Amino acid sequence: MAMAHERGESGIGQLASALTRRRGALAGLLANRLSDRPLLVSAGQPPARNYPDNTYEFRASSHFLYLAGLPMEGAALLLHRGQSTLFVHRSTEADALWHGETASPESLQVATGVDAVRYLDELEGVTAGLSGLLRLPLRSAVASAEEQVLLDALIELRLCHDDHAVSEMRRAAAVTVRAHRAGMAVTRPGVRVSVIRAAMEREILAENFTNAYGSIVTTCGEVLHTHDRSGTCGPSDLLLADVGAESDLGWASDVTRTWPTGGRFSPSQRAMYELVLASQLAAIAAVKPGARYRDIHLVACRVLVAGLRDVGLLAGEVDGLLERGAHALFFPHGIGHLLGLDVHDMEDFGDRAGYAPGRQRSQQFGLCYLRLDRDLQPGMAVTIEPGIYFVPAILRSERLLAPLRGDFRPDKLGQFADVRGIRIEDDVLVTATGHEVLTAQLGKRPDEVEAMVSSASSAC
């Protein structure tokens, strides 16, 4: 547990206190709603990559990290009758040879604040005597009625972040900001896209953090989820980078910037960039307690619709265009999502976390991809990430275009051939009075972005 050691005694104490409060809050909910049924939360094991001994880097289950704090392979946390017991691997002689000295039960108890630490080889004996044991992660795809109560309790807790969580998300955000600056600084025509990605991820690895998700770094920004990094920067491409760090305790950040590979936006690129930025700023301004997230999505869409009409790609009244979802031709995805221990926080529960009870996904193209529709509360963290994309699969789709025949002006597309895809994304914390942009240190005005790219030519 070198990471606990690195944080110093006060860091350990703060983590242990936060974990103790979270476990206490969950125990209270379970006692009230589930007659105090025991709960076992497992950290999991790293999956094999190509053979059993060659695994991917271990990532503990987010529920385990939320309640036990540290990424301990194979460990499990038992909560029962207000008591918390952490079960950890018992170190063998072979472990000492191959993996060195491991943290003592005493040090783990101090670091996590649990009531007791025991060994995993004792777990089966303990759980055999417990009736009605609930488990996380769930063992089947369909949650029982009791499990649904458990999920709702966890969602209730994890929706609004405590101070320790926010401080972790700030750490992740700070490293993400550095990664984007590093990416811009190495960008110039002729540079391979993989080199830009490498410069960005280097910042994350240098901090001993990981990627919160597979990086998207591409000159084909219109391919929304591309992980192809085989291209090379042309003289006047846009480079879209959606890269986020995850702290060593598992908390995520999620940031997108789009910058010109040659250091200067073309007029068409600048027009679309400024439109996306205006849309993002309007959406961020709407983030405050009580605001419905779907309305924030629509705030962004309204700005985009008006702008797309102004440049002639759409035609007609803004209200009607918005109602028919015409913006989705260029902005097909949602404005963002919950952010926390998962980059799409608690998406392992499907829409149960993202959608408030009684709300469900729209059937409309575009809105159907919105991952979050709750009324915001202080402590929630969300992304705000509008974009404009020229996606051939959309702009040539008879099915999608049919209801928008009068709205869309394909003859204007040629003017924006050098745009392809633009997205601007920041991480936003809902505060008591409004919001705070956790990734505000990373500039996004066109001139700021151009300056960060141009700085490459003077760097060594």
Place this chain on the structure above:
Amino acid sequence: MAMAHERGESGIGQLASALTRRRGALAGLLANRLSDRPLLVSAGQPPARNYPDNTYEFRASSHFLYLAGLPMEGAALLLHRGQSTLFVHRSTEADALWHGETASPESLQVATGVDAVRYLDELEGVTAGLSGLLRLPLRSAVASAEEQVLLDALIELRLCHDDHAVSEMRRAAAVTVRAHRAGMAVTRPGVRVSVIRAAMEREILAENFTNAYGSIVTTCGEVLHTHDRSGTCGPSDLLLADVGAESDLGWASDVTRTWPTGGRFSPSQRAMYELVLASQLAAIAAVKPGARYRDIHLVACRVLVAGLRDVGLLAGEVDGLLERGAHALFFPHGIGHLLGLDVHDMEDFGDRAGYAPGRQRSQQFGLCYLRLDRDLQPGMAVTIEPGIYFVPAILRSERLLAPLRGDFRPDKLGQFADVRGIRIEDDVLVTATGHEVLTAQLGKRPDEVEAMVSSASSAC
């Protein structure tokens, strides 16, 4: 399949030819030994990291890569009656939106040289009509008699690499060499170990390659499999880095260097380093067709034993020390392993690939960790990686020391307190007349290593 495109037409043709030869050779073995039973080889899917949509980077099964060449998520290759059919995902409208245009069946057929390309939604219908279908990866932990015949056929083919495989391993080796140079160049006292790892992996990512395995980068070289990168370089530590790239077609390299964080080996560090290097060079010199790999292990051990006796850590006759395995107190692991598509090639088959029929692992401490005991043949690739480690769990173990009481001189340990762990590892190809070190471009003489570290102070 941007990567195929990048390779140009001749690169595609070479890959397709190699794959066709491999499939033909396997079909011949299956026809002879398994009455031409059909075989389905699946590429697999990337596992979830923290929720289903957030996966680890995809890595296709090595058997699939060996026979179908390209990492295609979810794809499967059917071999039957001398015909090869590749089954791939049928692109949907949603795929075009999120993932862009995918390679056409025609381009995949050209790239892989298969007889036909079909869609995965047709696979079940096809396999339903086939009796006795064999599958890879195996569906159960215990192989049936027929499956054992299949495994042995694959081992027979994959043990000795063809030209295309060797060219891929050269590509991986070249990037690995760059990674180690980059790591040395950023090393200096006060630098975080994670920064060194990041500089190394940046080189791998910049090439659009991946790590063949989780990097070991540490100042605690005696912790053999540590993945803790939380330390900081002291003024006179040794930094051990075991980092290897994997090419975009999945072929591995595996290299270790150990260098002084301050740019100069201390006398004790230099003495141990030179001993490990002498041991490695002696072992490499013994690599040739017909040589038994265990004997090469023992060549290295003999050099180590003699050197450890010369500095007083061991006492007695070399032959007796070697027989009793006294070297394992300081060199507990094996001299290396097979290298190919897996960094421990075909270790998904346990010792079936590494140990020739009739041979099995020794019970002796040290030798029991040897992963390979075959007679070498041209085309095999192996690592040669001796080391010296001062592992507390070994040097304080009553059980391990008991049979070596008269051999071991613990009073000399204090002289080597600044050594901890040293390993030197290269990738070696067995040729028709001897061997070729694939990673020879990376210097390893003490003065060469010191120069690469010292270059950091003059770099910008």
